[in-house]
Amino acid sequence: MGTADFGDISMNEEAMKRNLETDVEKQNRLAGVKGFFAQLAAKGAVELRGCTPVPYEERNVTQYFNIFSLWFCMSCNPLPITFGMVGTLSFGLSLRDAALIILFLTLFSTVPVAYLCTWGPRTGMRQLVQARFSFGKYFVSVLILLNLATLTGFCVVDSVIGGQALSAVMDGETINASVGIVIIAVLSLLISFCGFKILHVYQRFAWVPALIAIIIATGCGGKHLSSQAEVPSATAAQVLSFGGLVASFMLPWAALASDFSTYLHPEAPSFRIALYTYVGLALPTILLMTLGAAMGGAVLNVPDWLEGWETNSASGVLAAMLHPAGGFGRFVTVILGFSMLGNLSATMYSVTLNFQMLLPWLFKIQRVIFSIVITAIVIGVAIEAAKSFFVNLENFLGLIGYWSATFIGIVVAEHVVFRHSNFNSYTEDEKAWDDPKKLPPGLAAIGAAVLCFGLVIPGMSQIWFIGPIAKTTGDIGFEAALVLSSLLYVPLRFLERRLCGR
Secondary structure, three states: OOHHHHHHHHHHHHHHHHHHHHHHHHHHHHHHHHHHHHHHHHOOOOOOOOOOOOOHHHOOEOOOHHHHHHHHHHHOOHHHHHHHHHHHHOOOOOHHHHHHHHHHHHHHHOHHHHHHHOHHHHHOOOHHHHOHHHHHHHHHHHHHHHHHHHHHHHHHHHHHHHHHHHHHOOOOOOOOHHHHHHHHHHHHHHHHHHOHHHHHHHHHHHHHHHHHHHHHHHHHHHHHOOOOOOOOOOOHHHHHHHHHHHHHHHHHHHHHHHHHOOOEOOOOOHHHHHHHHHHHHHHHHHHHHHHHHHHHHHHHHOHHHHHHHHHHHHHHHHHHHOHHHHHHHHHHHHHHHHOHHHHHHHHHHHHHHHHHHHOHHHHHOOHHHHHHHHHHHHHHHHHHHHHHHHHHHHHHHHHHHHHHHHHHHHHHHHHHHHOOOOOHHHHOOOOHHHOOOOOOOOHHHHHHHHHHHHHHHHHOEOOOOEOOOHHHHOOOHHHHHHHHHHHHHHHHHHHHHHHHOO
């Protein structure tokens, strides 16, 4: 062996040593990061648990009223106001007709959200983990994709409304809408990053200044709410179409309802949890959507409001309502912008859970990482969506109610008909939720979901498509999805159980 050979060996040994040191450094860094998160988790500052079911002994939260404050805070902001304005501005409804539709459709479509929220304490499962017992381990990913798209859409809407409110403070001279969107999204990231405990603590108090700000805005601009545009009486098509939009605002919450209740004690009184959810979600939604409908009906008759609308949509109208209050009004407008944090942070929290559920191997990635991912996505999409906000809002709303109604029909049918409302059937085998051999194949659920769209599509009425049935009746898509999905699922599930034995 020559001198050169010994030199090569020495160089290889040095390279191996450097690589080994590099690997050790990487491991130490990773251990340091994990240790840091572990310390935060031990103090309750960050929730590291993702979508894995919460064990019985860890479901120990007994502050049940937090459920009310969470849902109330999520709904006490300009988001319902913006949706309500669609009824009078886009659908051409009178304030009376829009208010009646908002009232009855909200009362109806909040029921499944309240019902599914009670499943969290009893099973310890996030909503779409529980859906595996209908859709199976792999087909549930279709639902998760749809839910991710829906929740991301809501995050975008929240960010745009909050960003436009901050921009409206000084008519865009200090902060434009894009900068406002970034501010709102990053602040929401901090709350969603921390997880369940911090989220509930924030929501417990954040609704108070938001409610006060909305009351002040209404008081400052209320004298113009009577300046309603003259419109003809509503047709059946208008009623059903706007009713479908209101339902599309409420029903998607059903797909994440138990995400916020999994840490509650297993013996939590189901009626109280359902009541807190129902009132906390429905009460502010009805009142603020109706306020939005009143604002939308008066916008064209109040020059300052119209100018604010053309610049910053609903946030611009709220800012215009507060102009008479001068500097104090600007301060209140800032509060209105930050009130979007309640809805946005809770929605982002559910998005992080859904990312984990999308593919089995994603469970290995910490939930907190996905909070950063969704923030980056939302900022990029929201800045672009803000350029044609109202059109994008209507297109988004028109679609999400259909799949949400289908999901509700199927999971409720499985729970009531096949599991006889017995929650022990989900938890008696602690590993069943993640074992495809113990879960249904999901063919019945997917089959029912696909087949029901044979009637849903003809009953759709959207800006870009009006089905042959909807041309006569108006939009009946979500009603068809809700009823037909459950009716189809029952015989298909009986067949699936006979063929597959599970």
